[in-house]
Amino acid sequence: MAAPLVIDAALSKMGILRLVPHHMSKVTPVFSFCKQGLSTENQDELYRQITVEVKGHNPAVLNSYQKFTMMAAEELGVNITKIFEPPRVITRMSLMKSVFVHKKHFHQYEMRTLYRVFEFKNLTGSTASMFLEYIQRNMPEGVAMKVTKHQLERFPEHLKHPSKLRDKTEESLSNSLESPDSSSLGSNSESGSMQSIKPSSSLSSAHISSKSSKTTPLDVK
Amino acid sequence: MSLHQVLFRTQPMGCFLHISRGISLSATLAKNRKSGVPKITPFRTKPLTYEEAIPPSRMNVRKGWLSFNTSNLHEEKRAGETTFEDFLVRRFLTGTWHGSLASEVVIKRRHNMLVLSFLVSMERILPRQVYFLQGYTERMLSGWFKMPVKIELQTVASQKDMIFKKI
Numbered sequence: 001m002a003a004p005l006v007i008d009a010a011l012s013k014m015g016i017l018r019l020v021p022h023h024m025s026k027v028t029p030v031f032s033f034c035k036q037g038l039s040t041e042n043q044d045e046l047y048r049q050i051t052v053e054v055k056g057h058n059p060a061v062l063n064s065y066q067k068f069t070m071m072a073a074e075e076l077g078v079n080i081t082k083i084f085e086p087p088r089v090i091t092r093m094s095l096m097k098s099v100f101v102h103k104k105h106f107h108q109y110e111m112r113t114l115y116r117v118f119e120f121k122n123l124t125g126s127t128a129s130m131f132l133e134y135i136q137r138n139m140p141e142g143v144a145m146k147v148t149k150h151q152l153e154r155f156p157e158h159l160k161h162p163s164k165l166r167d168k169t170e171e172s173l174s175n176s177l178e179s180p181d182s183s184s185l186g187s188n189s190e191s192g193s194m195q196s197i198k199p200s201s202s203l204s205s206a207h208i209s210s211k212s213s214k215t216t217p218l219d220v221k
Numbered sequence: 222m223s224l225h226q227v228l229f230r231t232q233p234m235g236c237f238l239h240i241s242r243g244i245s246l247s248a249t250l251a252k253n254r255k256s257g258v259p260k261i262t263p264f265r266t267k268p269l270t271y272e273e274a275i276p277p278s279r280m281n282v283r284k285g286w287l288s289f290n291t292s293n294l295h296e297e298k299r300a301g302e303t304t305f306e307d308f309l310v311r312r313f314l315t316g317t318w319h320g321s322l323a324s325e326v327v328i329k330r331r332h333n334m335l336v337l338s339f340l341v342s343m344e345r346i347l348p349r350q351v352y353f354l355q356g357y358t359e360r361m362l363s364g365w366f367k368m369p370v371k372i373e374l375q376t377v378a379s380q381k382d383m384i385f386k387k388i
Contacts, residue, residue, distance in 0.1 A: 055294045089295045113295035141289040141329040141336070144297055 045125030051148040052118045052135070053086075061140055062116045069118055069135060078131050082119040089113045261388055271385040272325055290330040303330070306366060310337065317358055321346045323377045335362070335370045344379045351376070 052069075056062045066083060073080045090112050097105040123131070132147060139145060254260070257277040259269060275284040292303040307328050314326050314337070323340040330336075337358075341351060355372050363370040377383060 055291070055297070057294065091295065111293050111295075136332075139331070141331050142291060144291040144294050 045128075046152040047123045047125070047128055047149050048121065048152055049150040050120045050123055050128055050132075051150075052120070052132075053146040053148070054116045054118075054139075054143060055113055055146075056116075056143040057112055057114070058142065059114055061143060062114055065140060065143060066116055066118075068138065072134060073118075073120070073131070076127075076131055076134075078123065078127065079121050080118060081121045082117070084117055086115040086117060088115065259388055265387045267388050268384040269386055269388055270324070270383045274385045274388070287325050288328045290328075306335075309365075310335070310362065313362065314339070314358065317354060319346065323380060323383050333368050335366065335368055336373060337370065338373045340377050340383070341374050342377045342380050342383070 054062060054065060056065075070080065070083070072078075090110050092108065092110045094106045094108055096103065097107050120128075120131075128149070136145065255276075259267065259273060272284065280286070288303075288307050290303050291297050292300040310328055311326055315322060318341065321342050321344065323342040325339070327338040328335065329338070343351075351374070355374060359370050359372055
């Protein structure tokens with residue numbers, strides 16, 4: 001069976017081919033940040049939030065899909081924070097009843113689009129890709145999905161906090177890249193990355209993960 | 222017939238028509254003809270399937286749609302191509318299955334896949350012909366549309382099993 005287009009697009013967007021086992025992402029060390037800066041080749045991607053918006057014509061179908069998604073998320077340990085129903089959109093058309101003449105007589109048609117939004121918080125790339133693939137493969141016909149991912153990125157090294165610049169006024173800015181200041185900034189970011197790696201390893205287990213992700217906040221700075 | 226009888230319609234008008242050899246072309250004889258509502262026969266001889274028997278006003282109450290896709294949702298693309306594909310599929314199946322289609326074709330679209338569901342009456346067709354036609358249809362349609370096509374069919378002994386009521 002041909003792989004769904006949505007999944008291929010999503011995976012290519014994330015830049016990883018298939019699921020990366022968690023034990024491998026755990027081992028990719030903090031040390032790599034010292035040498036490579038912004039490379040995330042072996043690193044699993046982190047998502048602060050994934051918003052899934054589902055559209056359909058039939059409210060009963062959307063209700064059953066919501067039930068299915070909630071059950072799947074509970075079983076797989078994905079944290080759903082919010083499920084809500086945005087207001088429906090109705091497109092109306094007045095078309096003539098008769099093929100020829102009779103302009104006074106019209107038929108009224110309408111097309112109703114109903115929405116449902118699920119918000120998932122604090123996922124890793126592998127969890128997200130696996131969960132989204134499962135959800136999408138089991139989507140009923142007549143239902144469309146839009147996925148918005150909010151990814152956590154490393155703060156660029158060339159941008160510095162203004163307070164750090166004020167402390168080092170005697171040293172010139174041109175030397176900042178080679179100076180020990182950058183390494184101190186680097187170490188700050190490393191500690192941030194260490195914090196961020198910890199929850200990702202704990203997310204590999206099924207039921208415990210939802211609780212642990214709530215207690216350890218992901219902060220990369 | 223006297224003029225008095227004609228004016229006050231005491232005699233049946235048929236004899237008046239015979240005399241004048243009139244042909245009625247007025248729209249009065251074709252009034253109240255709605256689409257999707259079949260005309261009643263005098264001795265209730267016309268058989269109807271469930272789908273034909275339910276009027277369009279009962280859509281989504283007693284009858285569902287025949288085509289399930291996302292093209293008509295708000296801000297979704299490909300409405301025209303989807304409709305044309307549906308039209309082609311229905312014509313192709315009506316012709317390929319040699320009059321043994323017992324129901325309308327239900328077209329479902331999941332991602333890239335086309336799933337066709339219908340009933341086949343085994344009155345004038347053999348099981349091995351059914352298998353061949355199923356494979357043939359799947360292969361031809363998936364070649365033309367460039368998307369995987371799957372057929373889910375069920376068999377019915379004869380067309381008489383499909384009769385819901387006679388009108």
